[in-house]
Amino acid sequence: MDTKPKKDQPIAAILLARAHEPDEANRIFTEKIQQRPLFLSASSPPPANARAARRRAQEKKKQQRKKALKPKPLSATQRRKLGLYDVPRAPQKHALFEPLHQLWLRYVREILGNEVYTGGEGAAAKLASADFHGAGVEVVRSGCVSRVGIKGIVIKDSKFAFEVVTRRDQVKLVPKEGTVFRFEVPVPVPGVKAGEGEKEREGPVQGGETPKMVFEIHGEQFQFRSADRASRKFRSHFSKKL
Structure with a gap:
């Protein structure tokens, strides 16, 4: 049986042939590489809207930064403790x-x-x-x-x-x-x-x-x-x- 690698054979098949028997190498190459399922994320934007998605992500980051820099308003309890509602004598x-x-x-x-x-x-x-x-x-x-x-x-x-x-x-x-x-x-x-x-x-x-x-x-x-x-x-x- 000719075990020499062919010129048009993928590199993955060549490497598997060196480590396994021919039948085992063909099985692994068929199940693990050729028939391997490719899972796509449902949230991935289509190529046409990729630019708009990047812009939305950038705007969201800017808004989060502004919220982080903006101080929180005083509560009613804090205002009363500071005496903001009291008229000085x-x-x-x-x-x-x-x-x-x-x-x-x-x-x-x-x-x-x-x-x-x-x-x-x-x-x-x-x-x-x-x-x-x-x-x-x-x-x-x-x-x-x-x-x-x-x-x-x-x-x-x-x-x-x-x-x-x-x-x-x-x-x-x-x-x-x-x-x-x-x-x-x-x-x-x-x-x-x-x-x-x-x-x-x-x-x-x-x-x-x-x-x-x-x-x-x-x-x-x-x-x-x-x-x-x-x-x-x-x-x-x-x-x-x-």
């Missing part, structure tokens, strides 16, 4: 918050628009989602009689209470539950046109009184944080306590 002066009150008046007139003159359900819906930091507030009714008459500027609008600084530079914590608060917004009076725009002025009109929009809120209906009220939709419903 030194600047608890009524005069210091007067500019904030004037800014709030411009803010509430802007969100009300023409409804500052008419009021109604549209104005109530806008006021329900407004921010009351800097608002001038007065307690008109309360379950605790000693709180009635407290008047000042809201320096903190939390979920369950208003913190108010009075004209005597005292900070009062007024719970919202069982309390009715009154707010007054001076109504701008159209003045005389000058140039291109129309000026607006505030102050006494001919009768000697400044027109104001006065509204009251029931604190029990406002037991939400100001940030939560901005995205919350309020619906009119009957309340037994009103």
Whole structure:
């Protein structure tokens, strides 16, 4: 039997013929090499999308790096421990918050628009989602009689209470539950046109009184944080306590 390797014989068959008998070498070559199954990964992208797959992988790595470098935000417990929600005692002066009150008046007139003159359900819906930091507030009714008459500027609008600084530079914590608060917004009076725009002025009109929009809120209906009220939709419903 001729055992010399042929020129067109694969190198694997030649090496097996040197180590095994011819029949055994042919069996091994047939089962292990020629008929060996080739397993393809199901997640392997086709050649046409290989470039897009590489781009997605690179973008994913970049996003993971950004997340690793970005610091985690502080939790509510950590913020309270650091005192981020506390107002320092030194600047608890009524005069210091007067500019904030004037800014709030411009803010509430802007969100009300023409409804500052008419009021109604549209104005109530806008006021329900407004921010009351800097608002001038007065307690008109309360379950605790000693709180009635407290008047000042809201320096903190939390979920369950208003913190108010009075004209005597005292900070009062007024719970919202069982309390009715009154707010007054001076109504701008159209003045005389000058140039291109129309000026607006505030102050006494001919009768000697400044027109104001006065509204009251029931604190029990406002037991939400100001940030939560901005995205919350309020619906009119009957309340037994009103």
